[in-house]
Amino acid sequence: MDLGLNGKRAIITGGSRGIGKQCALALAREGVHVCIAARTQETLNQALTEINQTGPKGHAVAADLTTQANCERVVQAAIDRFGGVDILVNNVGAARNADILELSPELIEDALALKTYSYLRMSQLVIPSMKENRWGRIINIAGSAGTSPTRGNIPTGAANITILNITRALSDAVAADGILVNTVCPGLTNTGRARTQQGARAEREGRDVxxxxxxxxxxLPAGRIAEPEEVANVVTFLASEACSYMFGTALYMDGGKRRATP
Ligand SMILES: NC(=O)c1ccc[n+]([C@@H]2O[C@H](COP(=O)([O-])OP(=O)(O)OC[C@H]3O[C@@H](n4cnc5c(N)ncnc54)[C@H](OP(=O)(O)O)[C@@H]3O)[C@@H](O)[C@H]2O)c1
Structure with missing residues (x-):
C-alpha cells in the first residue's frame, strides 16, 4: 500500500522515548520530516540520531509541554525548519495516579495540564498550517483508562476521556478542511512508563516489575502486552493518505481487554 507520506512534515510530542519515539521512527521510515519534543536534551539527541539514520533529517526541541508558550515554540520551530506541519502526533503523557480514597485533586490537574491541554493547544497551533494545504492528520494517543476507570487510575482516565471528547469536537470543526483527527487508545505497552506505572504495585506485592x-x-486475550512499535504502525496508517475516511474515531489497541462493543 502506498501510504503517500514521503515528504510530509510531522511533530511528535513526547517523541524521545517509548511510543512517541517509535512513532517518529516509523514516520521517518516513510520519508516524513519529523520534529520531536520532550524535556530532556540527552534522550532527544539519542532519538534524533536514530531518526537521522532512518529517514530525512529530523529536528528536536527541548520543551516542557505544560505551557502555551512552549507549545508555541515547538510548532514555530517545526514551521521554521520544515516550512509547515502536515501531521501532529499528540503523545506526551506522564500522569501520576493514586487510589481514589487518597487521591489529591492536584494529580488530576497535573494530568490534564500536561496531556489534555497540550493536545488541545498543539492541535489549535498546527491547524492553520494544515488548513493552508487543505490536508492534515492529527493523531491523539489516549489510553484505555479513559473508558475503563478503576479506583487507581482516575488522573490518567480523566485526561484520556477528555481527549476522546476533544477528538470528536476537533474532527467536526476541521473535517471539511481535509484534516482528519483520530485517537489511538493503547492498553499496557512495553515502555518506561509501564514500568513506572506498575512499579508501585510490584513493590507492594513484593514482585519483580x-x-x-x-x-x-x-x-489478556493477546497473551502479552503491546510493543510500542505496534502502536506506531497504527499511528502511521492514521497519518497517511491511505487513511482517508476516518473522522473523530478511537481505535483500541488493548490486546482484547475491553469488553464494550464496539
Ligand atoms: N505505556 C503504556 O502502558 C501506555 C498505555 C496507554 C497509554 N499510554 C500513553 O501513551 C503516551 C506515551 O506513553 P509512553 O509509555 O511512551 O511514555 P514514556 O516512555 O514515559 O515517554 C514519555 C515521553 O514524554 C516526554 N515527556 C514527559 N513529560 C513531559 C513534559 N512535561 N513535557 C514534554 N515532554 C514530556 C518524555 O520525555 P522527557 O521525560 O524527557 O520529557 C518522553 O519522551 C502517553 O500519553 C501515555 O499516557 C501509554
Whole structure:
C-alpha cells in the first residue's frame, strides 16, 4: 500500500522515548520530516540520531509541554525548519495516579495540564498550517483508562476521556478542511512508563516489575502486552493518505481487554 507520506512534515510530542519515539521512527521510515519534543536534551539527541539514520533529517526541541508558550515554540520551530506541519502526533503523557480514597485533586490537574491541554493547544497551533494545504492528520494517543476507570487510575482516565471528547469536537470543526483527527487508545505497552506505572504495585506485592508485566500480559486475550512499535504502525496508517475516511474515531489497541462493543 502506498501510504503517500514521503515528504510530509510531522511533530511528535513526547517523541524521545517509548511510543512517541517509535512513532517518529516509523514516520521517518516513510520519508516524513519529523520534529520531536520532550524535556530532556540527552534522550532527544539519542532519538534524533536514530531518526537521522532512518529517514530525512529530523529536528528536536527541548520543551516542557505544560505551557502555551512552549507549545508555541515547538510548532514555530517545526514551521521554521520544515516550512509547515502536515501531521501532529499528540503523545506526551506522564500522569501520576493514586487510589481514589487518597487521591489529591492536584494529580488530576497535573494530568490534564500536561496531556489534555497540550493536545488541545498543539492541535489549535498546527491547524492553520494544515488548513493552508487543505490536508492534515492529527493523531491523539489516549489510553484505555479513559473508558475503563478503576479506583487507581482516575488522573490518567480523566485526561484520556477528555481527549476522546476533544477528538470528536476537533474532527467536526476541521473535517471539511481535509484534516482528519483520530485517537489511538493503547492498553499496557512495553515502555518506561509501564514500568513506572506498575512499579508501585510490584513493590507492594513484593514482585519483580518485569514478572508483573508479563503476568498482566498473560491475562489478556493477546497473551502479552503491546510493543510500542505496534502502536506506531497504527499511528502511521492514521497519518497517511491511505487513511482517508476516518473522522473523530478511537481505535483500541488493548490486546482484547475491553469488553464494550464496539
Ligand atoms: N505505556 C503504556 O502502558 C501506555 C498505555 C496507554 C497509554 N499510554 C500513553 O501513551 C503516551 C506515551 O506513553 P509512553 O509509555 O511512551 O511514555 P514514556 O516512555 O514515559 O515517554 C514519555 C515521553 O514524554 C516526554 N515527556 C514527559 N513529560 C513531559 C513534559 N512535561 N513535557 C514534554 N515532554 C514530556 C518524555 O520525555 P522527557 O521525560 O524527557 O520529557 C518522553 O519522551 C502517553 O500519553 C501515555 O499516557 C501509554
Amino acid at each position: 518485569e514478572e508483573l508485566l508479563q503476568a498482566l500480559g498473560q491475562e
